[in-house]
Amino acid sequence: MSKIIKVFFSPSETTKKVVSQIANNFEEESVVCDLLYFNDEKNFESDDIVIVGMPVFAGRIPKTARDRLSRLSGDNTKAIAVVNYGNAHVSDALIELVDLLDENNFDVIAAASTVSHHSIFDGVAVGRPDGDDIEKINGFAQKCIEKIDAGTSLEAEIPGNRPYLDYKQLPFVVSCDEAKCVFCLECVGVCPEKAIPDDDPADMNLDLCSRCTSCINICPENARAFTGEAFKAKKPAFESANAERKEPKFYF
Structure with a gap:
């Protein structure tokens, strides 16, 4: 029996909130894989549905999050890729996430970039995701369910660059x-x-x-x-x- 796996790296808990909102649209049982704490290898089953949420740090997936996510693999497992950012720039984070999931034998069916209250500069995107965001996230989830039922994979081109931006260390x-x-x-x-x-x-x-x-x-x-x-x-x-x-x- 298929189950929903909520995979996220969410230091400020906003990415966790977005992933959980998507998962709430599914009828299947859900379990959590929190990459702030989980740092082991894991293989997901072919009938699992994995929702992967990553924050955007200076246009990239955080290095530690990437390293931990790279230890998770699928068996042509359906995956929904989400990057969550603070109303600044997505840059290469989403294409990087989709690429990494593809490399690790996940079948990415859809992808999204969502907006939340900025974790460092607290005057940016205050109160987000708000009601309008949640409505759009729920609509996205419903379309993902339709794609899973239809057995189709991601077709849209994801914006971003290869090679990705270099990692930056903030001076703060x-x-x-x-x-x-x-x-x-x-x-x-x-x-x-x-x-x-x-x-x-x-x-x-x-x-x-x-x-x-x-x-x-x-x-x-x-x-x-x-x-x-x-x-x-x-x-x-x-x-x-x-x-x-x-x-x-x-x-x-």
Whole structure:
């Protein structure tokens, strides 16, 4: 019996929300494969339906997410590819995701780029995905169900470039307010780069840190945040440049 597999890398939980919204349109039982924590090899069955959601980091799938996703393989398994971005630029992320799924023996039937509240610059795409986004995401899911029933694969050309953009390391500092930190170690457990030492969670190895925001999002005391002159200088210009609403795009 087929089941829905929700595969996502979602440090700020917005990509998880989009994947879950798509899955809610299916009648099949769903299970979760959270790549923030899952880092093993796994092969999916031919009758599974896999919904793969990735955030966009500077026009690419995050490197750690890509590495972990590359360990998952299909058996001509139906897949829906989704990249979720903060109203700035998709660039090469979606074509990269579709390519990787193709390489790992998934049958991609449809793809999408969706918009959510920006995880770093919080003045961009506030409140998204909103009601209009959700309606469009549900419509996309229904068309995916129709394609699965019809047995057809992705036909549309996905925008993007090969070779993909080079990976970029953002210069922003993630810091911890030691006066707020209660040493719960939630940030240590969630960090996919192992950049936070468990003996001093107020510290951070910025050479390892990918600025994914997982530690900021999970902190119950709001002790962690982006700080520093580079971040303060970039924030108003970035938010102004990306104020105009962008819409989700769907490919069949």
